Amino acid sequence: MMLPRLRTSNVPPTLTSCPAIRPQPLIHSPRISREFSQTSCQQATLRRRKFYEWLNGPGAALRHPLPGSTNYLGAYDRFGNLVRARPGWQRKQNAEAEAANTEGEVPKGGEGTPEAQEAVDELEMSVRREEEQKKTEGNQDEDKLPPETAEDLRPFPLNKYFRSQPVLSEELREAIYQRVARDGASVSLASVEFGVSNERVGAVVRLKQMEKEWIAEGKKLAAPYSKAVLEMLPTTPYIDPSRPENKGKRPITHEAINDLIVHPATRQQLFVPVSESRQFTRVDAGKAFDNNLLPADERIPHPELVLAERELVSGLSFQERKNLAEERIVKQQEKKKEEQRRREELKKVQTVSGRRWDFVFQDVSVENVGRDGRSPKGVGWRYGFPHEDRKKGQVKIPTKVEA
């Protein structure tokens, strides 16, 4: 066959273009004049027109995010009006807005958090209510925006059930890092204090450490980017207890910290027949799923919180509870030290695995025998010393068996 190969530029655009832009009128002249170009037809289609209409009309409000607020589609209606604003509300000029922002600086995102967590206790609720009140008081004299509602935290208008969750604010992250790195608080303690999960505290500390290292090395950080993104996200503010206006306030919890992590072994449904006379506790339930599975009470991230609450209910005084807690901490630290010691000891020895057993090499020093070579500290069986096993009072029956 002598038919030339079909080039893509020769194929009519109806074949190559995607179905979304097919109904446009077929005008060949621009294509012919620009045969080298792969770009699809530059004609103004209905969709394109509509897109520009939206961009210059309702979408224009999204171009410059409101200061101290999220910038989600869900906050605006079809005509580009802010849903939560009062009917007469007008967007201020930039300078004015900034001035207003500096004079009435309120930690943003405090209003963003409550919907995220169902389990907020009373004290915290009151703190938040106060904050909101303060905000509404400020609103009366000026035309400020009401706080964001749950509707405003939906970035995807078609997915009503997705709510944007708050992230840690920069100050809170810094505070967490300082608490762990400078004050030497343990991760779990910092987690309880700030209401941030153990994993997140660990991640914050690691990343902050890296950030400091980068700054020390003189690397350039993408600070404007992170600032811009954080301005458009709901954040959990940091309540600095050292400030006078924050006296008696508790930090706003970022997330539920004591949630039980779902263990893969517990994903199956189990029916375990148990006699009525038998007590079946959570420990037994854990064992029923997997022999190595700890009971739920021990798998939660902060079992000490449960213990503290239990002591409170049992009616112990504050001093007693404090003493108990301190004892627990001391015990925990000792355990950790012991583990560390054991790990270091294991590091000192060198293990060579054989077919049936391991050969454990421990490094010693020949110097230990001393200059005359008779010190009992020296390695090995000693020369020139009689055995003492025939002496009186030598117990040969083992008194202890290591299991």
Next chain:
Amino acid sequence: MVLRIRLARFGKRHAPFYNIVVAHARTARNSKPLEVLGTYDPIPQPPRPGDSKGRPWKEIKLDSARARYWVGVGAQPSDTAWRLLSMVGILEPKYRVREVKQQVIKADSAAKSLIPPKSSTTRSASEEVVEA
């Protein structure tokens, strides 16, 4: 005189225990050596409590720096001592019967599984002939 790194048996009947010693080759086994480099307990101990693998183990104490020195100045390890010293990388391993056996088995099975491509070899051979 030749220096040897060898084992000196101590311990009781059915409970051997060895000193790893540097001694002159012609001295008695348990005579006082030049230096005691370490010990070797050949009786496997039950797995340690913290051990996750649960394997029995044999304890060897060794001053490896000193052992290196003696090897460096020409001390000749006995076969057993060679085996122990080669485990920590002081000497090149010499006695690798099991490994060698396994290598032989592997090579045998590989040779069996290989199907000689008869046609291609003949053709290439003929081509070579033509070229030549």
